[in-house]
Amino acid sequence: MAxxxxxPSDDSVDLVVTHSNIKxxxxxxxxxxxxxxxxxxxxxWRKCGTSVDLMRLEVYDDAGSKVCDLNDNLRPLGFYSPQxxxxxxxxxxxxxxxxxxxxxxxxxxxxxxxxxxxxxxxxDRNFRKFKEKMIxxxxxxxxxxxxxxxxxxxxxxxxxxxxxxxxxxxxxxxxKFVGQAEALGPGFWxxxxxxxxxxxxxxxxxxxxxxxxxxxHGAILRPDKVKVGDYPERDPFDEEEI
Numbered sequence: 001m002a003x004x005x006x007x008p009s010d011d012s013v014d015l016v017v018t019h020s021n022i023k024x025x026x027x028x029x030x031x032x033x034x035x036x037x038x039x040x041x042x043x044x045w046r047k048c049g050t051s052v053d054l055m056r057l058e059v060y061d062d063a064g065s066k067v068c069d070l071n072d073n074l075r076p077l078g079f080y081s082p083q084x085x086x087x088x089x090x091x092x093x094x095x096x097x098x099x100x101x102x103x104x105x106x107x108x109x110x111x112x113x114x115x116x117x118x119x120x121x122x123x124d125r126n127f128r129k130f131k132e133k134m135i136x137x138x139x140x141x142x143x144x145x146x147x148x149x150x151x152x153x154x155x156x157x158x159x160x161x162x163x164x165x166x167x168x169x170x171x172x173x174x175x176k177f178v179g180q181a182e183a184l185g186p187g188f189w190x191x192x193x194x195x196x197x198x199x200x201x202x203x204x205x206x207x208x209x210x211x212x213x214x215x216x217h218g219a220i221l222r223p224d225k226v227k228v229g230d231y232p233e234r235d236p237f238d239e240e241e242i
Contacts, residue, residue, distance in 0.1 A: 011032070011033040011034070011078060012030050012031060012032050012033060013030070013031055013033060013077070013082050013083065013084055013086075014028055014029070014030050014031075014084045014085065015028070015029055015030075015031055015082060015084075015085075015086055015087065015088040016028050016029075016085070016086070016087045016088070017029055017044070017087075017088050017089075017090065018087060018088075018089050018090065019048050019050070019089075019090045019092070020089065020090060020091045020092050021092050022048065024197060024215065024216055025048060025197065026197065026214065027047075027196055027197070029088075029235060030235060031077055031082075031088075032077070033076060033077050033078030033082075034076050034077075034078065035076060035077050036073065036074060036075065036076055036077075037057065037070045037072060037073045037074070037075055037076075037077065038052065038073035038074065040057070040070075040077060040088075041055050041057065041073070044057075044090055048090060050090055050092045050094070051094060054092065054093040054094040055090060055091070055092065055093070056069065056070075056071075056090075056091040056093060057069070057070040057088060057089070057090060057091070058070070058088075058089045058091065059080060059082050059086055059087070059088060059089075060086060060087040060089060061083070061086055061087075062083070062085040062086060062087075064087075067080070067082075067086065068080050145186065146185065146186040146187050147186060147187070148180065148186050148187065149187070149188075150186055150187025150188065151187050151188045151222055151223050151224060152187070152188045154188070154222075154223035154224055155178050155179075155188050155190070155223050157228065158175060158178050158190055158223055158226060158228050159175065159178060159228075160175050160176060160177065160178060161174065161175060162174070162175040162228040162229075163175075163228065163229065163230065163231045163232070164192065164226050164227060164228045164229070164231060165226075165227050165229075165231045166192060166194075166219070166221065166225055166226055166227075167225055167227065169198075171192075171194055171195075171196075171198050172194070172195050172231045172232075172233060172234060173192045173193050173194040173195050173217075174192070174193045174195075175190060175191070175192060175226070175228065176191045176192065176193045176203065176210075176211035176212075176213060176218075177189070177190065177191025177203075177210045177211045177220065178190055178191070178223075181205070181208070181210060181220060183205060183206040183207075183208050184205065184206075184220060187222070188222075188223060189220050189221065189222065189223070190220070190221060190222070190223045190225075190226045191203065191210050191211045191218065191219070191220045192218070192219045192220070192221070192226065193211070193213035193214075193217050193218060194217050194218070194219065195217075195233045195234065196217070197214070197215075197216040197217055198216070198217075198219075199213075199216050199217045199218040199219040200216070200218065200219060201215070201216075201218045201219075202214060202215045202216075202217065202218050203218045204218075205220055
């Protein structure tokens with residue numbers, strides 16, 4: 001009689017990972033069904049900071065109904081029969097967790113450091129003095145305005161749908177927009193949908209929608225920062241990455 005634990009070694013499943021405290025946290029990740037619940041928790045800990053000992057995992061189906069709790073750390077994920085598209089939800093049980101109360105989502109909850117105008121002006125170095133110095137050394141001139149065709153040549157081999165890597169940082173994603181964006185300045189721009197929530201928006205910038213993607217997955221930047229090619233999606237929970 002076959003046991004549920006006798007799983008093919010190459011079996012894997014794509015799960016959407018979410019977090020109880022970090023509402024903006026969402027990633028689609030491929031897990032080996034041979035991975036134990038404890039090993040999965042260790043990978044998740046490195047990503048979201050929730051302690052393994054204070055982490056509970058729940059599985060929800062693609063209709064949003066709860067399937068089960070992953071309550072045995074020694075069981076492989078395959079024991080619980082998750083399917084592609086199911087959601088693996090992290091529950092942070094630590095009442096003093098840095099992510100509790102929305103601290104990592106809502107920056108308005110963080111107390112801001114304030115300095116008086118007089119004290120700021122007395123600083124030997126501050127951004128205002130730096131900006132004034134740069135302007136004095138490089139006065140604005142109508143001749144320095146970028147042409148509308150700025151970096152157009154670099155877009156020749158970049159097209160919507162291309163896989164890409166963005167430097168600096170090596171962030172990967174898919175090209176979603178190529179062209180001019182007057183709201184951002186003269187010249188050509190490239191819109192990227194990152195594989196992970198490493199962006200700043202959902203494809204809408206300054207009230208103009210250039211493309212559509214998940215929140216915090218979008219970015220628009222100059223084409224000299226974008227390399228297209230065979231850049232497969234990374235596993236953000238790879239053990240070699242911290």
